[in-house]
Amino acid sequence: MTRYVALLRAVNVGGTGKLPMSELRTMCESLGFTSVRTYIASGNVVFDSQLAEASVKSRLERCLETYAGKPVGVLIRTGAELAAVLAGNPFKSAASNRTVAIFLDAPPPADTLAGVSGRQQEDIALGLREIYVHYGSGMASSKLKIPAAKAGTARNMNTVAKLAELAAV
Numbered sequence: 001m002t003r004y005v006a007l008l009r010a011v012n013v014g015g016t017g018k019l020p021m022s023e024l025r026t027m028c029e030s031l032g033f034t035s036v037r038t039y040i041a042s043g044n045v046v047f048d049s050q051l052a053e054a055s056v057k058s059r060l061e062r063c064l065e066t067y068a069g070k071p072v073g074v075l076i077r078t079g080a081e082l083a084a085v086l087a088g089n090p091f092k093s094a095a096s097n098r099t100v101a102i103f104l105d106a107p108p109p110a111d112t113l114a115g116v117s118g119r120q121q122e123d124i125a126l127g128l129r130e131i132y133v134h135y136g137s138g139m140a141s142s143k144l145k146i147p148a149a150k151a152g153t154a155r156n157m158n159t160v161a162k163l164a165e166l167a168a169v
Contacts, residue, residue: 001034001048001049001050002048002049002050002053002078003035003046003047003048003078003079003167004033004046004047004048004049004053004056004076004077004078004079004167005044005045005046005076005077005078005079005082005163005166005167006028006043006044006045006046006047006056006057006060006074006075006076007043007044007074007075007076007077007103007153007155008024008042008043008044008045008064008072008073008074008153009043009072009073009074009075009151009152009153010072010073019043019064019067019068019072020041021038021041021045023067024038024043024045025037025038025045027060027063027064027067028045028047028060030063031049031059031060031063032049032051033047033048033049033056034047034048034049035047035048037166039159039162039163039166040159042159043153044155044159044163046079046163046166046167053076053078056076057074057076060074061073061074073151073153075103075104075105075152075153077103078167079164079167079168082160082163082164082167083164083167083168084128085101085103085127085130085160085164086157086160086161086164088127088128088130088132089101089132089157089160090125090132091123091125091132091134094123094134094136096156096157096158096161097156097157097158098134098135098136098138098139098156099132099133099134099135099156099157100132100133100135100139100154100155100156100157101127101130101131101132101154101155101157101160102130102131102132102133102146102149102152102153102154103129103130103152103153103154103155104129104130104131104148104149104151104152105129105151105152106129107126107128107129108126108127108129108130108131108148108149109148112126112131112146112148113126115146115147115148116144116145116146116147117144117145118142118143118144118145119144120136120137120142120143120144121135121136121137122134122135122136122142122144123136124146131146131148131149131152133146133154
């Protein structure tokens, strides 16, 4: 049995993309996932499954598309991988609410940093399947564009830490 964390893209608490976390829990349970727990209403769910990561991802994405009527991207990490993302944060001394990990399905391309535009006071570093960004002046005024992150989803380090704690086996 593997403990997974699913991070949904484009999920919010209101407007389009609204998905109550109770519905997400029910969906995960209907797929046979066990010990299902959600964290904050932004599409974070922790669960156990005997399936491989690719199967977990495809089944959850199909279920979400049926529910939402449109594709909903899902990024999957094991509990151990999420703990490694937290440990690998290159901006540990920076404010955790101003530092994010942008989760990707694959390693960031080698030319990721060359494609960045609008950079002001942000620091950027590449992880295994993540892009770390520290927003020195906060995200609200940032003009940063990272084309390689388009299909990813970001979580700040406070959220990553809590999910890693929930996913600890």
